[in-house]
Amino acid sequence: MHELIKAYGLTQKCQLIESIAANESQLRSFHSEEYLNFAKYISKELLTQTDDQMNDDFTNEEFGIGYDCPPIPQLYELIAQIAGSSICAANAIITKKCDVAINWFGGWHHANKDEASGYCYTNDIVFAILHLLEKGFTKILYIDLDVHHGDGVQNAFAHTNKVLSVSFHKYEIGFFPGTGDINDIGFGSKGKYHSVNIPLKDGITDECYVDIFKKVLDKIKCCYRSQVIICQCGADGLIGDPMNSFNLTIKGYSQCVEHLISFDVPLILLGGGGYNILNTARLWTALTACALNEQLDNDIPDHSCFLEYRPTYELLIEAGHRPNINSNQYIDSVLQKVLQNLDSIK
Numbered sequence: 474m475h476e477l478i479k480a481y482g483l484t485q486k487c488q489l490i491e492s493i494a495a496n497e498s499q500l501r502s503f504h505s506e507e508y509l510n511f512a513k514y515i516s517k518e519l520l521t522q523t524d525d526q527m528n529d530d531f532t533n534e535e536f537g538i539g540y541d542c543p544p545i546p547q548l549y550e551l552i553a554q555i556a557g558s559s560i561c562a563a564n565a566i567i568t569k570k571c572d573v574a575i576n577w578f579g580g581w582h583h584a585n586k587d588e589a590s591g592y593c594y595t596n597d598i599v600f601a602i603l604h605l606l607e608k609g610f611t612k613i614l615y616i617d618l619d620v621h622h623g624d625g626v627q628n629a630f631a632h633t634n635k636v637l638s639v640s641f642h643k644y645e646i647g648f649f650p651g652t653g654d655i656n657d658i659g660f661g662s663k664g665k666y667h668s669v670n671i672p673l674k675d676g677i678t679d680e681c682y683v684d685i686f687k688k689v690l691d692k693i694k695c696c697y698r699s700q701v702i703i704c705q706c707g708a709d710g711l712i713g714d715p716m717n718s719f720n721l722t723i724k725g726y727s728q729c730v731e732h733l734i735s736f737d738v739p740l741i742l743l744g745g746g747g748y749n750i751l752n753t754a755r756l757w758t759a760l761t762a763c764a765l766n767e768q769l770d771n772d773i774p775d776h777s778c779f780l781e782y783r784p785t786y787e788l789l790i791e792a793g794h795r796p797n798i799n800s801n802q803y804i805d806s807v808l809q810k811v812l813q814n815l816d817s818i819k
């Protein structure tokens with residue numbers, strides 16, 4: 474991804490900010506001491522154990538470390554780097570270094586206070602939001618475009634009205650993480666109506682997705698005056714992703730991000746899932762261009778990874794023929810309920 478962004482000459486048009494790892498006290502603002510100690514223990518233990526010993530030790534999924542999130546060397550250091558990267562992005566917005574901050578290394582939306590989950594050992598998005606709250610921001614809009622529900626972020630802020638969390642995701646029995654029902658709207662007198670869930674089904678097209686996205690976001694623009702927007706741009710809703718779910722293309726995602734840019738509110742763009750790595754690289758390159766208001770040639774420029782992009786050697790991808798299971802009636806009913814709930818935000 475970085476090579477592709479460079480090949481298009483976009484890095485020269487960005488201000489590059491070096492990421493700083495989060496320190497222990499920052500990490501403790503979200504994670505429990507027990508979880509961080511366990512991560513440190515893994516970092517230390519893995520230096521001395523064989524693979525077999527290691528696998529035997531982590532079969533009970535303590536703190537979520539096991540199958541989805543295997544023990545890995547330097548786990549604690551990785552957590553500190555991931556968390557720190559989005560704190561730096563938030564800081565760039567706070568200090569007004571830029572209007573749009575991008576961290577494609579971020580977007581690890583599933584991790585909880587004391588639990589790794591869904592490939593996420595930490596939740597950089599929560600750290601970015603906590604940093605903004607600490608600096609006095611009181612209206613933060615979080616949007617999650619990943620095909621999976623943004624459960625970790627929603628859980629962390631389900632009781633507050635200072636964060637409005639909006640997730641567009643596939644919702645189907647057996648599909649990870651299994652949360653994100655339309656009736657899941659937040660808790661307590663402050664949090665109620667500040668979790669917004671848009672459960673979707675397989676095969677959704679750009680046209681349908683962008684339409685529902687704009688209607689929900691335009692409503693939010695009226696009822697919640699966000700001071701900053703954070704958008705997780707997980708690429709696993711793209712056609713061709715091994716998640717095999719939505720029928721989205723780079724154009725659909727770009728229209729959503731362009732719409733957010735048009736709000737003229739400071740914006741943080743983050744990465745997320747994306748298991749067809751070439752299409753993920755294509756998407757995040759195209760979204761970097763959106764942020765810079767640059768038009769990219771559809772022919773991928775020659776660079777060190779050029780041959781990987783065969784057979785098309787093109788930036789954009791075509792929609793597939795997967796049937797759209799979301800009927801107009803279903804989408805209308807989801808929209809009606811979501812917009813009605815948003816009416817209750819004061």
Ligand SMILES: [Zn+2]
Pocket residue numbers: 619620621707709745746747
């Ligand atoms: Zn995902």
